[in-house]
Amino acid sequence: xxxxxxxxxxxxxxxxxxxxxxxxxxxGFESIKDYVLLTEPGQEPFRWLQVLNDPSLAFLVVxxxxxxxxxxxxxxxxxxxxxxxxxxxxxxxxxxxxxRGSRAxxxxxxxxxxxxxxxxxxxxxxxxxxGYSLHHPLPAAEEA
Amino acid sequence: xxxxxxxxxxxVVIDGRITVKIVRVDGEVVKIGIEAPADVPVHRLExxxxxxxxxxxxxxxxxxxxxxxxxxxxxxxxxxxxxx
Numbered sequence: 511x512x513x514x515x516x517x518x519x520x521x522x523x524x525x526x527x528x529x530x531x532x533x534x535x536x537x538g539f540e541s542i543k544d545y546v547l548l549t550e551p552g553q554e555p556f557r558w559l560q561v562l563n564d565p566s567l568a569f570l571v572v573x574x575x576x577x578x579x580x581x582x583x584x585x586x587x588x589x590x591x592x593x594x595x596x597x598x599x600x601x602x603x604x605x606x607x608x609x610r611g612s613r614a615x616x617x618x619x620x621x622x623x624x625x626x627x628x629x630x631x632x633x634x635x636x637x638x639x640x641g642y643s644l645h646h647p648l649p650a651a652e653e654a
Numbered sequence: 655x656x657x658x659x660x661x662x663x664x665x666v667v668i669d670g671r672i673t674v675k676i677v678r679v680d681g682e683v684v685k686i687g688i689e690a691p692a693d694v695p696v697h698r699l700e701x702x703x704x705x706x707x708x709x710x711x712x713x714x715x716x717x718x719x720x721x722x723x724x725x726x727x728x729x730x731x732x733x734x735x736x737x738x
Contacts (some may be wrong), residue, residue: 538706539713556720566715576723586695607721608712614721617712620705633709635702637695644708648721 529562530624536569536633537620547571547604547624557604559622571604577616577648584637585623593625593632602626607648614649618642 527548535543544562555576560568574581585601595601602624606617619639624631636642658666665675672694678685688696 536709537702538709550717550720553720555723558717567713568715568717569709569712570714570717570720584693587693606709606712608708609714609716609719609721610711612719617705617708619701620708633705635695635697635705637693639695639697639701644704649723 528629530559531630532622532632533630534632536622556607559604559606570607570609571622572607572616572648574603574605574616574618574621577605577646578618581618581642582638583618583621583642585634586637589623589632589634593623593630594628595623595625600625600627608645613647615643615645615647617644618646619644 527546530545530547532543532545535541542561542563546560546562546565547557548560549557556570556572558568559571574583583603585595593601603621604624605621608615608617619642620633620635622631622633660666660676662676662679665673667673671691673689675687675689676684677687690696
């Protein structure tokens, strides 16, 4: 319903729908580069990273600090350069959630990092990945 | 790919700042020591494969359930003021 808005700081913060471009796709899905990041009412802070050309497919993602306030991912200088990040606040992070029945886990080793101004992103392997879990448990899922 | 042969305790230096040392050779298992700046990611190849697998498992066409995170209080509770 909401048309894609031109990328600005305000849009990323208050907009309910944004188009995100991942030049390298996601690991294992390198050919899919365009997504819509959207929120279903009542599901905050979770968002859906929906495949632009196939809206039936999506990844459930969550800003990691809502799950683990002390999360301190180290993004490598190369990834920082690729994404054009100047300040830490330039980066928006979304981590992929896997639903297995009523159990859900979030991948803390490989967040999707998005430049909030360009809306271009990349799934990075954080330099301190060894200190975080690929399957960090979340509270049990509930019907939306 | 550059292929070198090293003996135990010998090193290779990458980009002038990353040192790879053969710590121990035990049959088929080679123990490698890596000295690199903290911001240089060094990972076993498997981690990329593990994340790929996790991504594949995470892709879904079912949006009916999401986890419920505990609500954080927005304002600290205001203590009751006792009657004078």
